[in-house]
Structure formats: C-alpha cells, structure tokens
Amino acid sequence: MQRLPITATIATFIAFVALYLAPGGFFLGPILALALLATYAVDAWLDLKSPLTQIIRFTLFGIVLVPAFGRYTGDNGDPIELILAHAFGELAACELVLQAWLKRPVGGQRGAISVFLASFALMGASNTFDTNYIRFLVPAYMLFLILSLREFRTPQETPPNGFSLPDINLYKPNGRVRSWSWLALFVAVMSGATFHFGVLYYRNQINDIGLKLLGDREPPQTSGISTTPTLGDTFGATGSLTRMLRIENFSGQPYLRAMAFDHYEHGTWGPGVNMRSYLPITRQQVGADAPGHHMTINRLVDDNQLVFTPLNAAGIAAPPHTELEWAPTEGGPLRSIEPVPYPFIYDVILDPNAAHQGPLGSPPTLAQRQKDLEVAKEVDPQVHELARRIGDGLSNPVEQVEAVQEYLMTHHSYSLSTQAGQGDPISNFLLQRKAAHCEYFASAATILLRCLGVPTRYVIGYYVHEMDSPNVAIVRGRDAHAWAESWVDGIGWVTVDATPGGGRPDHTAQPLPFSFKLREHLQDYLALLRDKLTHLTRTQQAIILAICVLILMWRSWQRQGPKTKVSDEAFSYTLSDAELAALAARFEQVLQKQGIPCPPHHTWQEHIQGLAKAAGESQPLNANDLRAFLHSYNQLRFGHHENGITRVKLEDLLMTLEKVAPPPSQYQHAQHQKSPTGKETP
Amino acid sequence: MNTTLTAAPHAALNGSFISTTDKLEQNLSNVIRGKEESIRLLLIALLAGGHTLLEDVPGTGKTTLAKSLARSIAGVFRRIQFTPDLLPADITGSSFYSPQDGSFEFREGPVFANVVLADEINRTSPRTQSALLEVMSENQVTVEGRRRPLPQPFFVVATQNPNEFHGTYPLPEAQLDRFTMRLSLGYPDLEDEIAVVYSQNEHHPFDDLVPVVTCEEVLALQEQVKQVRFDKAIAEYMLRLIEATRHDPRLRLGISPRGSLALYRTAQARARVANRDYVLPEDVRTLAVPVLAHRIILDTKAKYGGLRNEQIIEEALEKIPVPR
Incomplete structure (x- = not known):
C-alpha cells in the first residue's frame, strides 16, 4: 500500500550491499555517507531545515570521508583516523535512520516498515564495527527511536477551545491506524532491544547468519587444499566454487604447486604444513629480482599463508614488508611468516628458458634423496613386484616415469569416491585395480617410482585451467589437485601427473552459470572501485567532496527557485509541506482522469458541488469520499x-x-461539457 | 495580521459554539421564513463585530429581522425611525436640566442599546447620518465633552429603500464603507410566503420568540472569532481579489483597507459559524459580494452602461486563481 521513499530504500539497500561486498567492512562508512549524499541530491522531499543543520551535516560527512580515505592512502593507518572513520560511519548510519523516520508520516504501515528497516540497516552497519562503538551507537539509536515514537502517540482528540468536533468520525483514528501504530511501537521497541543485546553478545553468530543468508550457500572457504593428505574414501579437498587465486599474465603452466610431501605412512602424507622446520628466506634467495616474465597471482583467501608457484619459477616477488619463509629440506613450502591480509598479491617470475629451474627446483640433498626413495614397510611386496613389471627393461628414469604414468592411466579409472579397504590404501588400489581419485593416482605413482629407484615426492596444488579473459586465469576450490615430482639427473624435477585425463580438474569442472560469473564480476568491479577510491590523493578527495557540496547547493537552490516563482501564479504552501502539494497534485489528476478538471479560479468544494448539481448521482466518484477528502485536506492545508x-x-x-475508473461515455460527456470553462483558464 | 491560533480562556463556552449559532439561526428562521442565507450573513456580521445595511423594498421583513435578532440575544433593542427633521442629539442623547436638584442629567439616546435598528437611514439629513456612523465606528458617544461607552455587543442594522428617491438623502458611498455588509432580503418564494401568511393568522410569530443567547455569550463568540486561523495563502488570495478592484479601469474607487479588514474578520466569523477553526477560500468567496460590493464606486460610463457593483466582484472571483 504505502512505500518508503524510493531513495531511502536504495540507501538502505546500498548499505547492505556495501556491507556484503566490501571485505573488512571499513568502506561502509563512506559508502553510507555517499548514499546519503545521493539521497539529498535526488530527493526533493527532504528538506534541510536550517542552514546550521546543513553546515553540521556537511562537516560530519567531510570528517567521515577524509579519514576513511586517509586510512588507505598511507601504508600505516593512523589509529585515531581509523577510529574517527568508524565513529562517523556510524554517525552516517544514524543519519540514515533519522532520515527514514523523518520521511514517514506518523503512524500507519509506512511508519512501521521504515522503523523496521532502519533498525536492520543500523544493525547491519554496526555489525562490522567494534563493540566499543556500538556502545555509543545504542544511545543514539534509542534517542531516535524515542523521537519517532513520540509521533505515534494518540492524536489529541479534544478540539481547540470553543469548538465542538464537527465531523466526529473524521477525527477519530480508526482501528486499522491504531493497530498499525501499536505494531510500529512494538516492532520499534523490540528491534531496539534485539539490537542492543543481540549485537553486543551474539555478534559472531549474527555475522554467520548474515553470511549464510547473503553469501554463498556453503560456508566460505579459506583454503582449497588439504595440507595433511590422507587417502580416504573421498577426495580430501572437495572442490567448491570459491575463488582461491586470480592469475594475471598467466604463463600457461597449469601445475601450481603448494607443497610437497616426502613421508608416507598409514595412508597419510607428511609432515603436515605446521610440523616442518621453517627458515626465513631473503629476497635474494627467493630470486625476487630475477629477470623474466612476471605472472601476478592474487591470493583471494588465506590458504594457510602458502605462496603458490609453478615448479619452474625463477623467483618470487612478494609485496614489500612481507617476509617469506620456507622449509628447504622438506620440499617447501614457501609461505609468509606472519598471516598477511588477503587479497595477497605477489609476482612469480618465470625464466624465458622453461627448462631452467629456480629455487624450488634445487637438486635434492643426499638425505632428501634418501627420503624420496623410501617405501613404507606396510606397502605390499606385490607392489614392488608390480613396479618391477612396469619398469621391466627400462633403465632411463624418464622412460620409467612415462611407463608408470601410462600404466596408471590405462589400468585404472577415475572416480571421486572409492573404498580404501583394510591395510595400506595404495596397495589395495594398485593390486585390486580400483577406480579412485587423483590423490590415489599421485600416491601410487610416487610409490611405484620409488620402488623403481626414482626419487619422487608427492605434491599438492591447483591445476589451472579456467580462463577468465585471454590473460587472466581463475583458480577455484574445485581445482585442487595432487601429482608427483620425480628427480631426473640432468633434467631436474619433473611433474608426473598420473591421473587419467578425465579425472583432471579441467575435465571434472562443470561450466559455471552466467549469473554466477556476473555476480563475481560485480564484486570485482566494486573491489576495483574501492581500490581506485582508496588510492585517491587528498586533493582529489577534496575535489570530489567539493563537487558533492556544489551539486547539493545547486539542488537546493533549484528547489527554492521555482517555489518563489510559483507563488506568483498559484499559492505558496505556508506549511512548506511538499507532501500536501503532492497530494493536491494527485487529486487534480484524479479530477483530470475523470474528465472533470477544476478551473483554477474555483475551489474544489465549489467545483464538486457544481458537478453534483449538474450530474446528480451519476458521477463516478463517490460523493462521500470526495467530501471526506476535501474536509481532511482543508484541515491540514x-x-x-x-x-x-x-x-x-x-x-x-x-x-x-x-x-x-472513468466510464468512457461519462468521460466524453463531461469533457464536452467542461471544455468551455476549461478554455477560460489562463 | 493574526494568523496564529492561540488558546483562549473561555472554558465556560467550550464546545457550546455550534449549538449557540445553530440556536440563533433556528430562532430567527422561525420568524423570517426562507431567508436562511441572509440570516446567516447577519449572524456573521454580528460575530465579526460589524454593522449591516439592509437594502430592500419595504415589507420584506427588515425590521422584523433586526427585532428578532435583538430579542434572540436577550439584548436591548431600540429603533430609530429616521426622518428629515431628526437631529444628532435625538439619537445620541443629550443633557436635560433637572429642576429638582438644579443639575444637568444625561438622558441616553436610542443608540444605547445592543441592537439598533436605523430604519430608513436615507431619509434623514447627512448631519444625522454622520452622527450615527461615527457612533458605529467608535462604539461610544461623546456628548458635551464626555465619553460614554455604548453597551456591548453593539450592532447596528440600518435599512434603506433603494427605490424611493423622493425626499431621501442617499448615503454617500464613502460612508457606506463603514458598513461591514450590505444585504438584501428580497421577496420570499411562493411556498415561504404562504407559510408567512398562515403563520401570522392568529398572532405574529415574533411574539413567541424567546432569547436563546446572552449578550455575554455573544461577546465571547466575538473573541473566539479572532482566534480562527487565517492561512497566509488565503490572505494572499483575498488581497489579490481586492487588488484587482483597485486597478479596474471601470471603477472610480476600489476597495479600501477597511474593506480588507472587514472581509478578513467576516471570513473568520463564517468559519466559526460553520464550526471550523480555520478559514477556507470558500469563506472569502462567499462573503466577497456582500462585504465588498457596496464599497466600490463605478465610474459614470460603466454605471450607465448597466454594470452593477456585484458584477465587478463576481468577475474578480472568476479571474483570480484559488489556493488549494
């Protein structure tokens, strides 16, 4: 029936979208402020009561915008500025609430809805802020609540002194209005209480609910790969559609490794990512300044702080102030020492000579070599026999690798689920010729090659195949993959992917629906916009702010301009109530629609009475409705x-x-009758 | 101008207004049949604190109306029959020598009443006319240097016969301005006249009239009228109507600010009678002709061209856009 002003709805909606899409939520404050600013710019309904209010408001928005950007322009954000940005972000949220309330007429559905929406917007806005600020926010919220509730009180029914009530049923609030007032009151108080207790004590739960409602159907993943691969019935890292990496200037090398494992025991590869002895690695050691092709990887999730690289990376250029470490004797991995905020962007340098191998491809030490040849005792002796059969007559490690790869691909089929069975899962897999997933194929290849005396390790990582644009590749959780790496003297480490082609991520991946891609692109553009905005200089910020202020001034000037002009022809509304003017315009349209426009020098009352006399009861508009409307309108006006x-x-x-609806015949008739009077109007 | 409504201390009358005016109207229409419109206008003039000029042919009930009003408000009614030899002192009163105590005693003239009927005001000399008009505008009588206030409410209903010219001194137009309203009763229609005839078969219905309101109540109502909200848009509208007459080339004299004030106050009174605490454009429009028409002076050419004062006001009403 009744709606919130469209701009208020949009502002609220933007607040939600911003909350949802902006990582960290810091950006919410300025977004809210901008949305509000836009509200002022487009909505002629909002009147900015006095110049003083305007000055205060603009000052506040200025304070919101400048430090909020300031936090991003410097490398180390000043905490005071950050606090200010947050506090005034909340202020902007409060302002939104206030505006929503100002816009609703007292009582009625609209009042209830706006209070309801406003409390949600406030809750959403405060969600990302620190608990301390919420303590400031709640009193403000409550204040506005009380202010708004004041409007819901029962209207004064005693008439002004010396008057009796002329038309008692027009003064009496009917049951519907009364019940809506009560409902609004109830909803407002309840949501206030819910807000206070709920947000303070159940913040995390609220965030989770919000993520579940607004975000992906499945909980968000922070890691796509399993760092302790255990051969089970199902693939350890079941693929999700969450984006893990975004690769620009993609080189075409699909195998992006995370880490390698040497030790196999009880169906599990080890040691785990946190069980290794890490050493810091300098920029020189990691080859940060090496010449070559730069491939930029944007890690969108935490992913155990790991740095993903192709095997043949000549060097890694991490962002400044990011210290890397690695476990060189345990097959990597490379990772940042401290947890870094994601998205984490680093460059991988690739030597034009593909055969050249960088720090990751350094030859194994003797101890490492021994580890990479170790076959666990639990592995069935028949597996050794099988290996011998496969490698029969082949002495060249390259030929042995190819033979093992070919054997596994041709004798086993791919399946996402399998049964590990009793005892060693790899022996079962090999000897019973089971269908299994890539972890089994990689493990089996590793064990078989070790049996044949080729130093081999088990590697996990991503298989890159999804191209977003010719140069940009996207890696999702579903692209997690496992393979083996063998050391071949004279060549170096060789990637051994024994998984049959149909089991590789590029074949198992389902095409994505268009809407899904569209949403991702929207997110990207917003992120880009955010990035652009946060890198504005202070001068640019000041210019944007100045433009906003100028637009506002222009709008308010424009709004006042026609008003003074109109008062010469028509009459000014002394209430300065644009709502009444809008109602009047709508009523004129009703008359127009019925073909009975009121000439400007007649009052509506006279016009309607004249029509009633002329047409009797045959006119389509209900006389009582008209009378009641004019009565109520005149009371207000x-x-x-x-x-x-x-x-x-x-x-x-x-x-x-x-x-x-206007009856057509009546319409014609009325039109015909009325046209001479209509012509008289200036 | 007072455009804000303030609470007034009339608790005793709270809520009684509608019945008061309705009672008055009812009472008067028992005597004067079929003239509800004129009765209402007369009441409006009374509540606005103004005076009325009834202009009509003899025998249409002018005197009865004034008498009935006086009796209905339980006030003192006096009638002055204006004749060419009437002197100012005859209406204001004068001092007489009292032989008993050897002093001068002031004897009040007929204007010391609540309702004064100045019958056939155009039959007396301009000197006496002026004396009455002065009393009307000042609500007091000054005799021999002493001011004597008139009883309140003070309401003059003057009548004049527009068709007789023999032996009359027509009121100068400038003096007409002092009357808040000019009304004419006109002949009743057939049905009403039958009722009039039958009702007076045995005795005049006037004899059955009983007072329904006290003078104090009328005064309180007059105070309340001043609290009726007059929206600025309507004031603008009203002044535009009046402005239009001031620039009309067919007029020798437009409407004076006194006319604006009269229209302002009577519009408030009309709102009160309709039991509203705010004035509507309709109030101004309805009252424009009775309150304004007699205040303008047509130029000679227009007058002999057959134009009437009322037409000028009606034209303005059809020309000026109304606030909505």
Missing part, C-alpha cells in the same frame, strides 16, 4: 491541524479515488 491520523486517512481516501 488551511487549518494546520498537524494530525497524523488525518494524513493517513487522506492518503487512503486519495488511493480509493485514484482507483475509480
């Missing part, structure tokens, strides 16, 4: 009876009148 119930009633009556 000329009597200045600031009575919310009358206002709601007026709106209802107008809607009833607007629904009346």
Whole structure:
C-alpha cells in the first residue's frame, strides 16, 4: 500500500550491499555517507531545515570521508583516523535512520516498515564495527527511536477551545491506524532491544547468519587444499566454487604447486604444513629480482599463508614488508611468516628458458634423496613386484616415469569416491585395480617410482585451467589437485601427473552459470572501485567532496527557485509541506482522469458541488469520499491541524479515488461539457 | 495580521459554539421564513463585530429581522425611525436640566442599546447620518465633552429603500464603507410566503420568540472569532481579489483597507459559524459580494452602461486563481 521513499530504500539497500561486498567492512562508512549524499541530491522531499543543520551535516560527512580515505592512502593507518572513520560511519548510519523516520508520516504501515528497516540497516552497519562503538551507537539509536515514537502517540482528540468536533468520525483514528501504530511501537521497541543485546553478545553468530543468508550457500572457504593428505574414501579437498587465486599474465603452466610431501605412512602424507622446520628466506634467495616474465597471482583467501608457484619459477616477488619463509629440506613450502591480509598479491617470475629451474627446483640433498626413495614397510611386496613389471627393461628414469604414468592411466579409472579397504590404501588400489581419485593416482605413482629407484615426492596444488579473459586465469576450490615430482639427473624435477585425463580438474569442472560469473564480476568491479577510491590523493578527495557540496547547493537552490516563482501564479504552501502539494497534485489528476478538471479560479468544494448539481448521482466518484477528502485536506492545508491520523486517512481516501475508473461515455460527456470553462483558464 | 491560533480562556463556552449559532439561526428562521442565507450573513456580521445595511423594498421583513435578532440575544433593542427633521442629539442623547436638584442629567439616546435598528437611514439629513456612523465606528458617544461607552455587543442594522428617491438623502458611498455588509432580503418564494401568511393568522410569530443567547455569550463568540486561523495563502488570495478592484479601469474607487479588514474578520466569523477553526477560500468567496460590493464606486460610463457593483466582484472571483 504505502512505500518508503524510493531513495531511502536504495540507501538502505546500498548499505547492505556495501556491507556484503566490501571485505573488512571499513568502506561502509563512506559508502553510507555517499548514499546519503545521493539521497539529498535526488530527493526533493527532504528538506534541510536550517542552514546550521546543513553546515553540521556537511562537516560530519567531510570528517567521515577524509579519514576513511586517509586510512588507505598511507601504508600505516593512523589509529585515531581509523577510529574517527568508524565513529562517523556510524554517525552516517544514524543519519540514515533519522532520515527514514523523518520521511514517514506518523503512524500507519509506512511508519512501521521504515522503523523496521532502519533498525536492520543500523544493525547491519554496526555489525562490522567494534563493540566499543556500538556502545555509543545504542544511545543514539534509542534517542531516535524515542523521537519517532513520540509521533505515534494518540492524536489529541479534544478540539481547540470553543469548538465542538464537527465531523466526529473524521477525527477519530480508526482501528486499522491504531493497530498499525501499536505494531510500529512494538516492532520499534523490540528491534531496539534485539539490537542492543543481540549485537553486543551474539555478534559472531549474527555475522554467520548474515553470511549464510547473503553469501554463498556453503560456508566460505579459506583454503582449497588439504595440507595433511590422507587417502580416504573421498577426495580430501572437495572442490567448491570459491575463488582461491586470480592469475594475471598467466604463463600457461597449469601445475601450481603448494607443497610437497616426502613421508608416507598409514595412508597419510607428511609432515603436515605446521610440523616442518621453517627458515626465513631473503629476497635474494627467493630470486625476487630475477629477470623474466612476471605472472601476478592474487591470493583471494588465506590458504594457510602458502605462496603458490609453478615448479619452474625463477623467483618470487612478494609485496614489500612481507617476509617469506620456507622449509628447504622438506620440499617447501614457501609461505609468509606472519598471516598477511588477503587479497595477497605477489609476482612469480618465470625464466624465458622453461627448462631452467629456480629455487624450488634445487637438486635434492643426499638425505632428501634418501627420503624420496623410501617405501613404507606396510606397502605390499606385490607392489614392488608390480613396479618391477612396469619398469621391466627400462633403465632411463624418464622412460620409467612415462611407463608408470601410462600404466596408471590405462589400468585404472577415475572416480571421486572409492573404498580404501583394510591395510595400506595404495596397495589395495594398485593390486585390486580400483577406480579412485587423483590423490590415489599421485600416491601410487610416487610409490611405484620409488620402488623403481626414482626419487619422487608427492605434491599438492591447483591445476589451472579456467580462463577468465585471454590473460587472466581463475583458480577455484574445485581445482585442487595432487601429482608427483620425480628427480631426473640432468633434467631436474619433473611433474608426473598420473591421473587419467578425465579425472583432471579441467575435465571434472562443470561450466559455471552466467549469473554466477556476473555476480563475481560485480564484486570485482566494486573491489576495483574501492581500490581506485582508496588510492585517491587528498586533493582529489577534496575535489570530489567539493563537487558533492556544489551539486547539493545547486539542488537546493533549484528547489527554492521555482517555489518563489510559483507563488506568483498559484499559492505558496505556508506549511512548506511538499507532501500536501503532492497530494493536491494527485487529486487534480484524479479530477483530470475523470474528465472533470477544476478551473483554477474555483475551489474544489465549489467545483464538486457544481458537478453534483449538474450530474446528480451519476458521477463516478463517490460523493462521500470526495467530501471526506476535501474536509481532511482543508484541515491540514488551511487549518494546520498537524494530525497524523488525518494524513493517513487522506492518503487512503486519495488511493480509493485514484482507483475509480472513468466510464468512457461519462468521460466524453463531461469533457464536452467542461471544455468551455476549461478554455477560460489562463 | 493574526494568523496564529492561540488558546483562549473561555472554558465556560467550550464546545457550546455550534449549538449557540445553530440556536440563533433556528430562532430567527422561525420568524423570517426562507431567508436562511441572509440570516446567516447577519449572524456573521454580528460575530465579526460589524454593522449591516439592509437594502430592500419595504415589507420584506427588515425590521422584523433586526427585532428578532435583538430579542434572540436577550439584548436591548431600540429603533430609530429616521426622518428629515431628526437631529444628532435625538439619537445620541443629550443633557436635560433637572429642576429638582438644579443639575444637568444625561438622558441616553436610542443608540444605547445592543441592537439598533436605523430604519430608513436615507431619509434623514447627512448631519444625522454622520452622527450615527461615527457612533458605529467608535462604539461610544461623546456628548458635551464626555465619553460614554455604548453597551456591548453593539450592532447596528440600518435599512434603506433603494427605490424611493423622493425626499431621501442617499448615503454617500464613502460612508457606506463603514458598513461591514450590505444585504438584501428580497421577496420570499411562493411556498415561504404562504407559510408567512398562515403563520401570522392568529398572532405574529415574533411574539413567541424567546432569547436563546446572552449578550455575554455573544461577546465571547466575538473573541473566539479572532482566534480562527487565517492561512497566509488565503490572505494572499483575498488581497489579490481586492487588488484587482483597485486597478479596474471601470471603477472610480476600489476597495479600501477597511474593506480588507472587514472581509478578513467576516471570513473568520463564517468559519466559526460553520464550526471550523480555520478559514477556507470558500469563506472569502462567499462573503466577497456582500462585504465588498457596496464599497466600490463605478465610474459614470460603466454605471450607465448597466454594470452593477456585484458584477465587478463576481468577475474578480472568476479571474483570480484559488489556493488549494
């Protein structure tokens, strides 16, 4: 029936979207501020009561915008600025609430809805802020709540002194309005209480609910790969659609390794990512300044702080102030020492000579070599026999690798699920010729090659295949993969992927729906915009702010301009109530629609009475409705009876009148009759 | 101008207004049949604190109306029959020598009443006319240097016969301005006249009239009228109507600010009678002709061209856009 002003709805919606899409939520404050600013710029309904209010408001928005950007322009954000940005972000949220309330007429559905929405917006806005600020926020919220509730009180029913009530049923608030007022009151108080206790004590739960409602259907992944691969019935890292990496200037090398494992025991590869002895690695050691092709990898999730690289990376250029470490004797991995905020962007340098191998491809030490040849005792002796059969007559490690690869691909089929069975899962897999997933194929290849005396390790990582644009590749959780790496003297480490082609991620991946891609692109553009905005210089910020202020000034000037002009022809509304003017315009349209426009020098009352005399009861508009409308309208317009119930009633009556369809014959007739009077109008 | 509504200390009358005016109207229409419109206008003039000029042919009930009003408000009614030899002192009163105590005693003239009927005001000399008009505008009598206030409410209903010219001194137009309203009763229609005839078969219905309101109540109502909200848009509208007459080339004299004030106050009174605490454009429009028409002076050409004062006001009403 009744709606919130569209701009208020949009502002609220933007607040939600910003909350959802902006990582960290810091950006929410300025977004809210901008949305509000836009509200002012487009909505002629909002009147900025006095110049003082305007000055205060603009000052506040200025304070919100500048430090919020300031936090991003410097490398180390000043905590005071950050606090200010947050505090005033909340202020902007409060302002939104206030505006939503200002915009609703007292009582009625609209009041209830706006209070309801406003509390949600506030809750959403405060969600990302620290608990301390919420303590400041709640009193403000409550204050506005009380201010708004004041409007919901029962209207004064005693008439002004010396008067009796002329038309008692027009003054009396009807049951519907009364019940809506109560509902609004109830909803407002309840949501206030819920807000206070709920947000303070159940913040995390609320965030989770929000993520579940707004975000992906599945909980968000922070890691796509399993760092302690255990051969089970199902693939350890079941693929999700969450984006893990975004690779620019993709080199074409699909195998992006995370880490390698040497030790196999009880169906598990080890040691785990946190069980290794890490050493810091300098920029020189990691080859940060090496010449070659730069491939930029944007790690969008935490992913155990790991740095993903192709095997043949000549060097890694991590962002400044990011210290890397690695476990060189345990097959990597390379990772950042401290948890770094994601998205984490680093460059991988690739030597033009593909055969050249960088720090990751350094030859194994003797101890490492021994580890990479170790076959666990639990492995069935028949597996050794099988290996011998496969490698029969082959002495060249390259030929042995190819033979093992070919054997596994041709004798086993791919399946996402399998049964590990009793005992060693790899022996079972090999000897019973089971169908299994890539972890089994990689493990089996590793064990078989070790049996044949080729130093081999088990590697996990991503298989890159999804191209977003010719140069940009996307890696999702579903692209997790496992393979083996063998050391071949004279060549170096060789990638051994024994998984049959149909089991590789590029074949198992389902094409993504268009809407999914679209949403991702939207997220990317917003992130880009955010990135752009946060890298503005202070001068640019000041210019944007100045433009906003100028637009506002122009709008308010424009709004005042026609008003003074109009008062020469028509009459100014002394209430300065644009809502009444809008109602009047709508009523004129109703008359127009019925073909009975009112000439400007007649009052509506006279016009309607004249028509009633001429047409009798045959006119389509209900005489009682018209009478009631004019009565209520005049009360507000000329009597200045600031009575919310009358206002709601007026709106209802107008809607009833607007629904009346003009009967065509009547229309023609009325039109014909009225046209001479219509012509007289100047 | 007072455009804000302030609470006034009239608790005793709270809520009684509608019945008061309705009672008055009812009472008067028992005597004067079929003239509800004129009765209402007369009441409006009374509540606005103004005076009325009834202009009509003899025998249409002018005197009865004034008498009935006086009796209905339980006030003192006096009638002055204006004749060419009437002197100012005859209406204001004068001092007489009292032989008993050897002093001068002031004897009040007929204007010391609540409702004064100045019958056939155009039959007396301009000197006496002026004396009455002065009393009307000042609500007091000054005799021999002493001011004597008139009883309140003070309401003059003057009548004049527009068709007789023999032996009359027509009121100068400038003096007409002092009357808040000019009304004419006109002949009743057939049905009403039958009722009039039958009702007076045995005795005049006037004899059955009983007072329904006290003078104090009328005064309180007059105070309340001043609290009726007059929206600025309507004031603008009203002044535009009046402005239009001031620039009309067919007029020798437009409407004076006194006319604006009269229209302002009577519009408030009309709102009160309709039991509203705010004025509507309709109030101004309805009252424009009775309150304004007699205040303008047509130029000679227009006058002999057959134009009437009322037409000028009606034209303005059809020309000026109304606030909505």
